[in-house]
Amino acid sequence: xxxxxxxxxxVDRRSLHERIAADLRDDIMSGELAPGASLxxxxxxxxxxxxxxxxxxxxxxxxxxxxxxxxxxGASVTVREHRRRTVAPAALSTADRWLTEAAKHGTHARSVLxxxxxxxxxxxxxxxxxxxxxxxxxxxxxxxxxxDEPAELVDCYYPLAIAEGTALMERRRxxxxxxxxxxxxxxxxxxxxxxxxxxxxxQEQYRSLRLTSSTPVLRTLRVVHGAGDSPVEVTVMVKAxxxxxxxxxx
Amino acid sequence: xxxxxxxxxxVDRRSLHERIAADLRDDIMSGELAPGASLxxxxxxxxxxxxxxxxxxxxxxxxxxxxxxxxxxGASVTVREHRRRTVAPAALSTADRWLTEAAKHGTHARSVLxxxxxxxxxxxxxxxxxxxxxxxxxxxxxxxxxxDEPAELVDCYYPLAIAEGTALMERRRxxxxxxxxxxxxxxxxxxxxxxxxxxxxxQEQYRSLRLTSSTPVLRTLRVVHGAGDSPVEVTVMVKAxxxxxxxxxx
DNA sequence: GCTACCTTTCACAAAAACCAGTAAGGTCGC
DNA sequence: GCGACCTTACTGGTTTTTGTGAAAGGTAGC
Numbered sequence: 001x002x003x004x005x006x007x008x009x010x011v012d013r014r015s016l017h018e019r020i021a022a023d024l025r026d027d028i029m030s031g032e033l034a035p036g037a038s039l040x041x042x043x044x045x046x047x048x049x050x051x052x053x054x055x056x057x058x059x060x061x062x063x064x065x066x067x068x069x070x071x072x073x074g075a076s077v078t079v080r081e082h083r084r085r086t087v088a089p090a091a092l093s094t095a096d097r098w099l100t101e102a103a104k105h106g107t108h109a110r111s112v113l114x115x116x117x118x119x120x121x122x123x124x125x126x127x128x129x130x131x132x133x134x135x136x137x138x139x140x141x142x143x144x145x146x147x148d149e150p151a152e153l154v155d156c157y158y159p160l161a162i163a164e165g166t167a168l169m170e171r172r173r174x175x176x177x178x179x180x181x182x183x184x185x186x187x188x189x190x191x192x193x194x195x196x197x198x199x200x201x202x203q204e205q206y207r208s209l210r211l212t213s214s215t216p217v218l219r220t221l222r223v224v225h226g227a228g229d230s231p232v233e234v235t236v237m238v239k240a241x242x243x244x245x246x247x248x249x250x
Numbered sequence: 251x252x253x254x255x256x257x258x259x260x261v262d263r264r265s266l267h268e269r270i271a272a273d274l275r276d277d278i279m280s281g282e283l284a285p286g287a288s289l290x291x292x293x294x295x296x297x298x299x300x301x302x303x304x305x306x307x308x309x310x311x312x313x314x315x316x317x318x319x320x321x322x323x324g325a326s327v328t329v330r331e332h333r334r335r336t337v338a339p340a341a342l343s344t345a346d347r348w349l350t351e352a353a354k355h356g357t358h359a360r361s362v363l364x365x366x367x368x369x370x371x372x373x374x375x376x377x378x379x380x381x382x383x384x385x386x387x388x389x390x391x392x393x394x395x396x397x398d399e400p401a402e403l404v405d406c407y408y409p410l411a412i413a414e415g416t417a418l419m420e421r422r423r424x425x426x427x428x429x430x431x432x433x434x435x436x437x438x439x440x441x442x443x444x445x446x447x448x449x450x451x452x453q454e455q456y457r458s459l460r461l462t463s464s465t466p467v468l469r470t471l472r473v474v475h476g477a478g479d480s481p482v483e484v485t486v487m488v489k490a491x492x493x494x495x496x497x498x499x500x
Numbered sequence: 501g502c503t504a505c506c507t508t509t510c511a512c513a514a515a516a517a518c519c520a521g522t523a524a525g526g527t528c529g530c
Numbered sequence: 531g532c533g534a535c536c537t538t539a540c541t542g543g544t545t546t547t548t549g550t551g552a553a554a555g556g557t558a559g560c
Contacts, residue, residue, distance in 0.1 A: 012457060043506080074556030241447065265518090304517090308518090324538090511552090516548080
């Protein structure tokens, strides 16, 4: 019968090995533990976190599954090469720019068109498109693969008034990219607004992005405005948190 | 003795009630379930997720702890008012701008100076400041409170060459804000670069921000460049993921 | 080859997650 | 006020996870 005090006693409810992993992960991601460096030994970590051998091991197991560290029996657990993919909004704007960008870094990237359909978009997209509650839009759903690993989910929504009768409605890749096509149609982008948030992945996202443990996702809701500031395209991009970093300059 | 197939069988390893909470949370955050709306009944959720009564309740319990929903016995579990705080980079630049911004929205915000000290900054900050591995910088660590709830951790790092002998080194609030002071010192901001990532909170962050369940955090590493493009200030901002949304326009 | 240090693995107690079912009691439309 | 539907709470029982401690076995320097 423990009596929790209101303010003073605030505890982390995650399991011990998750907490240990969280702190070590931060040391790695912040660069405190650089790639190639060794983590403190199990004995040392036992001390630092006041945990048992196996619990520390389980924490390390999590980091291994995230491909952050490798352990060799007898030697030490070392930090792997893990540079996060930095992506600036300009590079984001089309999947194609993306692909060429990736090629420069020696990685193989490709996008797969998952679905093209007229759907009732989620409420936040709907309001960005100025649609009524029962309004529909054209959805082009893609998934980006880097070295054949799923890396990002991209859902592009277009107003039907714009998409109707164009190549956008066809279930195949747009040659030259959608921005070029939209520009041809007289809807070139004048202004873009990104809204970024960190989310806990849904089951769908978890499976599609092949996430491990409790990785968060980075969600970007992009509204592209055309002439007269009317919305031309709304894109929802969901990336695995540990793979990406967004870069904005101003 | 189950034989896991390599590619096809990829499963979500989170506990069932966490997965249920994740999907419901997405319905709420995307606006699918608007504030005031009722969630499906326990019986319906049991069906939808193929779970038992108690498991569904546990999922709902998580959402209640996040203040996303309220349940009244007999009636239904309804979505609470939860508008996320949207914050644009301009409004971010000083804690003071922040405070006046908050006042406009009828909320009470204040910042507490936690610490002022010369420290060896984390590696990513260090490299942004062009410091050697053993270099130090001045840290001004603050925490932002909104309605007396911790909302954001702000760590500002300044090169010693700039901070030395100025009010920055004193353990008290800067009148007029640090940007104004820096400008006076001849280090006005010419260019800023933000790098945004989603992270799993460390134990420190978890406790300081009073996080619940497995909420991620939104981390912004801002590098402010002055004349000659030399770094004048590096700020690390860590916000609770469910409270914030970043907005960038270009 | 020896030794110190390290990771890894195994056996086992305690805790929790989960299920099925039941029951108490609140809310709302009729 | 009645009944349908709802949230909440509790029981008992199985399975999985979390945690501990000790032992097995690899690595590297001497």
